[in-house]
Amino acid sequence: MNDQRRLEIYRKMLLARRLEERIRQLSMSGEMPATLHPGTGQEGCQIAALAALRPDDPMLYGHRGVGYWIARDLPIERILCDIAGKEGGTNRGKGGVMHVVDPTRGILGESGTLGGNFVLGVGVGLAEKFQQTGRLVVMFFGDGTSNRGQFHEAANFAAVKRLPCLFFCENNGWAVSVPARTSTAVENIADRASGYGMRGAIVDGSDLEAVHAITAEVAAQVRTGGGPALIEAKVARLGPHFLGDPEHYRSREEIEAQQARDPLPRFQQALEQRGLLDAARVAQLEDEIRQQIDSAVEFARRQPLVAASTARENVYAS
Numbered sequence: 001m002n003d004q005r006r007l008e009i010y011r012k013m014l015l016a017r018r019l020e021e022r023i024r025q026l027s028m029s030g031e032m033p034a035t036l037h038p039g040t041g042q043e044g045c046q047i048a049a050l051a052a053l054r055p056d057d058p059m060l061y062g063h064r065g066v067g068y069w070i071a072r073d074l075p076i077e078r079i080l081c082d083i084a085g086k087e088g089g090t091n092r093g094k095g096g097v098m099h100v101v102d103p104t105r106g107i108l109g110e111s112g113t114l115g116g117n118f119v120l121g122v123g124v125g126l127a128e129k130f131q132q133t134g135r136l137v138v139m140f141f142g143d144g145t146s147n148r149g150q151f152h153e154a155a156n157f158a159a160v161k162r163l164p165c166l167f168f169c170e171n172n173g174w175a176v177s178v179p180a181r182t183s184t185a186v187e188n189i190a191d192r193a194s195g196y197g198m199r200g201a202i203v204d205g206s207d208l209e210a211v212h213a214i215t216a217e218v219a220a221q222v223r224t225g226g227g228p229a230l231i232e233a234k235v236a237r238l239g240p241h242f243l244g245d246p247e248h249y250r251s252r253e254e255i256e257a258q259q260a261r262d263p264l265p266r267f268q269q270a271l272e273q274r275g276l277l278d279a280a281r282v283a284q285l286e287d288e289i290r291q292q293i294d295s296a297v298e299f300a301r302r303q304p305l306v307a308a309s310t311a312r313e314n315v316y317a318s
């Protein structure tokens with residue numbers, strides 16, 4: 001990865017972190033619903049992985065955080081409007097935080113019932129293969145979601161048809177309040193890949209250089225007819241499951257131990273050592289991001305709530 005990309009990943013990670021902090025404040029004051037699943041600790045991994053792909057590679061994202069959309073340069077005022085149920089969102093505010101969609105940026109959406117992404121994703125992969133576009137489809141998902149039936153069905157189908165599908169697992173060791181060791185028999189989700197005849201790779205999701213490198217390497221194989229692959233990033237969920245979650249199931253010690261895996265200070269330090277950042281530049285970036293978020297919040301505040309009279313628009317039944 002070159003230095004320009006390193007700085008872009010840093011700026012986007014910082015924006016995602018600060019935007020989620022603001023959304024949390026707006027939720028606590030009652031101005032926005034507390035439905036966001038914070039991506040704190042995982043946003044850098046998402047952004048570094050997506051930076052290694054083509055900007056037009058179709059993506060079905062996971063439910064954790066705003067990082068996927070920021071990686072694809074979706075204007076943050078549109079994200080806020082979607083969350084707040086306002087006109088101006090990608091879905092006119094009708095879909096909420098889980099259904100931000102912008103096909104022009106390859107953001108195809110997410111299935112509210114976890115696992116739906118897999119079967120939709122292999123369908124997209126099949127279309128890309130037929131049309132010989134040279135694109136791959138990336139599907140992000142969590143460790144808990146890998147236990148759903150659709151994962152196994154989709155992984156087998158993708159491998160049989162050698163589809164350009166990249167399964168990207170963010171393993172944070174939790175599914176809401178359930179630790180992975182009580183729900184999942186294998187230590188590594190990537191170990192399952194060989195059972196479907198595809199490559200599996202494991203990476204430290206807090207090491208953004210490594211995430212970018214392995215994603216670029218695996219994607220090159222997937223894109224050029226090598227068949228699907230699975231990358232498992234071991235990540236730290238630093239926040240609650242969703243904003244309204246009191247996290248009674250995690251001890252303070254466990255949460256504090258996780259903080260040591262936060263990629264934000266780690267990547268910042270690495271960039272400082274490379275001479276790409278210093279305290280003044282970080283302060284300037286923080287300032288720019290604060291202003292960007294302030295004006296997006298003001299925009300969202302001025303937007304009307306989506307009118308009830310539009311409920312039947314864009315509804316399709318067959």
Ligand SMILES: Cc1ncc(C[n+]2csc(CCOP(=O)(O)OP(=O)(O)O)c2C)c(N)n1
Binds near residue numbers: 063112115143176
């Ligand atoms: C089919 C289905 N079952 C349950 C839920 C409720 N649910 C939302 S997130 C979640 C946990 C998912 O865990 P994981 O895949 O590890 O992702 P993480 O939240 O850790 O990022 C659950 C059970 C859902 N949305 N869909």
Ligand SMILES: [Mg+2]
Binds near residue numbers: 144174
């Ligand atoms: Mg999880």
